[in-house]
Amino acid sequence: LFPNRNGWHNASGMFYYGGFWDRMPELDLDQQVVRDEIFDIMDFWIDLGVDGFRFDAAKHAYDPNELPKGTPLLDRNLQFWMELRKYVSDHHPETYLVSEIWDTAQNMSPYAHAYDSMFNFDFGLMVIDALNSGYHNQLITKHLSNVNRISSRNENFIDAPFLTNHDQNRIMTMLGNDINKAKLAASLLLTMPGIPFIYYGEELGMLGAKPDERIREPMRWNEDLSSEVAYWSQWQYNWETPTVEVQLQDETSLLQHYIQLIELRKSNPTLRFGEMEQLQFKNSSILAYERTDAQNRYLVVLNLYPGRLEGSFDEEVLANMDVLYQVGDYEIDRDKIYMSSQSMFVAKVQP
Template structure:
């Protein structure tokens, strides 16, 4: 009997010491939606009015290798915001989003080899800590790109998975065979040594198995690592592709699984560090973004930029403000605390200045619309000086034109093909009529009246002219009227003479005058009026 008891005791100890598979205790989508309902972004973004996207390799270099790096970004923080609202040599932004800075074999770094390190070409972890400290001194929050859809092909996890090593085989979407009825679409499935792995974007980016609780725990651990360092926010890459329809067997509720994953991650992050800001890339229309309204604090508004660019190119506003309001309402109907993030173009799209065929006038109107919208607008680096670029991708990510000296802080890793003639930062800072000055002045206006422009109401008004757009921005303390001429010729709009009589111009582009109930605008003119009581 004693031997039996001793044997059972030893067996119990052995079993107790054996590592257990993670237990999935996931909440349902409905439970998560309820848990996330009260998260209000207003406190988190209290002092954040404009964000700026940096593509690190192209932004600024600190040495002679011509590669943009973290120290180069540190050296240019005063360009973004010097911490003094009375100076006029900085843009005045309050947040930067860095595309991936992790070790990778590509220039864009979206195929990550190590989620808890800095690519040596960009610097060190100590450099990044200094960036955080210096940015925070200036009132700038730092948002990191998080790529949880896929890893690099040469990531240690995937190397182990291809060798059949546990637990890493189940870290990825790997199948020994693909049944035609379960996987009728196989374009994104790649063959490696007789095994099939899923890679929707590129064969060198195998996709993680987010159904695996061990993978989710890895993601939580990665998130904690950067939150503990002092990062202020995450941008989630390719979020709608976390669960692709052809990635799982036919009949899998991929939308529900995708929502559950992202909402669960958001809840974890908010419980760990409530002040974190979470923005996501769901590259789709507002209608298709709507189910994700509780999954993130905000999503990039792809519809907005497309509507603005199209309207300016045809010279007709097409009621874009009302359409914009309808789009945002699709999300706020689902989550009243949702905040919009409009932008013009980003690192995956042809640059806005090229879409305007080099028209500075159109670019100025587009900037005026962007920077008077509610929410948190994002500016793509170089947009403020009118940098050009048309795909392939390297051409829309050309080096920032600080000056004409490619041996200076210019990160000349890639040639200027489209931007040899683009006026540089130094030239534009000295020109009171430049696009850069226009951006700076608009951002200053937004910062001055942040409560109204960031959080206030938006309402389109009728100007009885399809080329003249008018809209109110207002809250309990202020009311502004914005009017813009989309046409490359003088235009007249009509409005309420009593309202016009109470207006005071606080920002003007071009020539604008009021005559009773009429407003006369020169080609592509714009004005922001404060309406006095």
């Protein structure tokens, strides 16, 4: 007996399974010839120079409604993905594999050995909650706990944090079209360990809410619709979103914020590979954490509240930091720090 008829489709008396859409039949992964064809397809693209693959909806390789009740779905899924992992490791050891398993860290963790990275859905949800509430809610500590739950099963695991993706309402919409919150979200994303992913248009502040067509509107490159840009449908949410062309000319734009943070990340390896720990600034709306390695120590401090706030930290550290990048203003008075509304900075602490 199957759980139910959802996903099963009738084509002239022949039934097939398409869990997401009737025009997207599932592959029969129990057939070795199908698996071999998947490996051949990967070989083809790798030979052309592709560096990696993103696997969509990986926990649905074997879907709950596809197989009879009692089928050990996790075991079946893991067996397939581990076979694919071994094939890639044996033939293309430098190829990067990142997987989408839309679930909590706890439920993702059994898949840790199958991929180099998995998209971190918990991270984006926690960022949105913190920015909309104005309280950090121990975000970094919880984030590290989630990542450690997975990396404890695979010491080579690389986290893949992101804010929102092509299946979710856009981050700018979730933040109420507040550019200050959007800048703080980008600041968090681009100072995390791992490989951060940016959904196109987030760097412009593009808006969008379900259905899918409205969260996948064309990129806002410029105002000239006759130019050679991707334009597959009219905008509904983004007619007034400032274009790439406009934002590149504005030093205070969201796009410029992304550009400068990415450059900061590229030029300071500790922000990519260093350890991370949440710090306590004695204010639940000031989120602070450090990124460290054997040679360097960096502080990242964000005021999540739409108003000036006071925090407190080690006087010696505050006196010996060089700010590398900031949004908004701050003042230091011995062990006290005063931060303007929704401001942030990244600083290097001198030894």
